[in-house]
Amino acid sequence: MFSSREGVTLDSVAAPLRRWLLNPVISVPAALVLSGLGWTNPKPITVKALAPVYLATLAGVLLSLNEYLDRQFANNWVSDKTWNWNEEIVLVTGGSTGIGASICKQLLARNPRTRIVVVDYAPLSWKPEQEGVRLSYYQCDLSKADALRSTCERIKAEVGHPTVVFNNAGLVRGATIMEGSYGDVEATVRTNLIAPMLIIKEFLPEMVKRDHGHILHTGSLSYLTPPALITDYAATKAGLLALHEGLQLELKHVHKAPRVRLSLGIFCFIRTPLVSGHTNVPNFLLPFLHVDTVGEAMVDAVYSGYGSTIYLPGLNRVAATLKGGPEWFFRIIRESTVNFRINFHGRQEVDKETGKLQKA
Known part of the structure; x- marks a missing residue:
């Protein structure tokens, strides 16, 4: 999981973390569920445990937004659906x-x-x-x-x-x-x-x-x-x-x-x-x-x-x-x-x- 052709590297460790821990598709619903549990059980330890979840969710959202803007600006906000690899x-x-x-x-x-x-x-x-x-x-x-x-x-x-x-x-x-x-x-x-x-x-x-x-x-x-x-x-x-x-x-x-x-x-x-x-x-x-x-x-x-x-x-x-x-x-x-x-x-x-x- 954390290995690559080059062995264990910073990239090979960061990639699955980015794919799972900092993925808004996963982290946002998880944060909402945990927030609901926090409201039903508002103990200090529960609220304190939610802070890292919120930070990870925010980081994932910001990273995804940055990647989206990078891609759109680099490609002039237009897509090309005409690629045919039998003909290229x-x-x-x-x-x-x-x-x-x-x-x-x-x-x-x-x-x-x-x-x-x-x-x-x-x-x-x-x-x-x-x-x-x-x-x-x-x-x-x-x-x-x-x-x-x-x-x-x-x-x-x-x-x-x-x-x-x-x-x-x-x-x-x-x-x-x-x-x-x-x-x-x-x-x-x-x-x-x-x-x-x-x-x-x-x-x-x-x-x-x-x-x-x-x-x-x-x-x-x-x-x-x-x-x-x-x-x-x-x-x-x-x-x-x-x-x-x-x-x-x-x-x-x-x-x-x-x-x-x-x-x-x-x-x-x-x-x-x-x-x-x-x-x-x-x-x-x-x-x-x-x-x-x-x-x-x-x-x-x-x-x-x-x-x-x-x-x-x-x-x-x-x-x-x-x-x-x-x-x-x-x-x-x-x-x-x-x-x-x-x-x-x-x-x-x-x-x-x-x-x-x-x-x-």
Whole structure:
């Protein structure tokens, strides 16, 4: 009950408590029943025992109200009942391994008829378990704009216009700004930030035309607390947040497409080929996330039919809230990242001068 793929964590303990103890559907009737008992037996001990029940009920109501408002504002107060997963076309960048592969597998597990397009520089490293799936693979160096454009044109002509885009591909070099090469910086920014923008430019017009679609970005808490050695990577994730939030307003107010959904995942460390090591923080508070935990959260988001911001682990939401607090206090939090024992070098090899990918 209190365990997960990552073991016993704060999230795995909090989830059932939120689902049961802080659920207004359960807590409000319980509070009313207990209140009735209190009126019939108004002993001091009975009234005193009701206080925690009232507090839990109030907390549950406020949490549910906040979640409702978050969802409605993120989705322009409109729903979209036209999702048909036999007909949707899903594009996943970086779908050969890691999070992207998990997303693809979970989509196929839910509906083997969903058409999936994987765009990656690395060869496809997995095979579908289901028979007769509609899976297409396109090899592309996403850091090269010309290659990306031609690949997108091929996808439109050969498969169709994607209605769901997972901007998931990422690259990290693990060097300081001073010591990293020109190629390191250029490959990181092109792959992590410019490529998502260009992919959106390619496929968003059809989504706007239909007023139907969903774009999901794989973000990182590093936008908020950038550790040393991945400053360029963290900067691209900060840019991804700005891209996500700016697009929300453009879709609603400029393009008049309120049903095109946008989701952003704010994740901490994930066990992928990009990173390895440990954080020196108790696993209960800051676990290394399993790729399937992240993939499941992203697929749950797209299947919900609503855009959202996904915080994993949940402590990330607290960190985002604290950003507006005293600067000295948040500096202490950021300083703690120097205790991480993480290898950020990833798996890719790039040309030090041009940033061209040489090995996936």
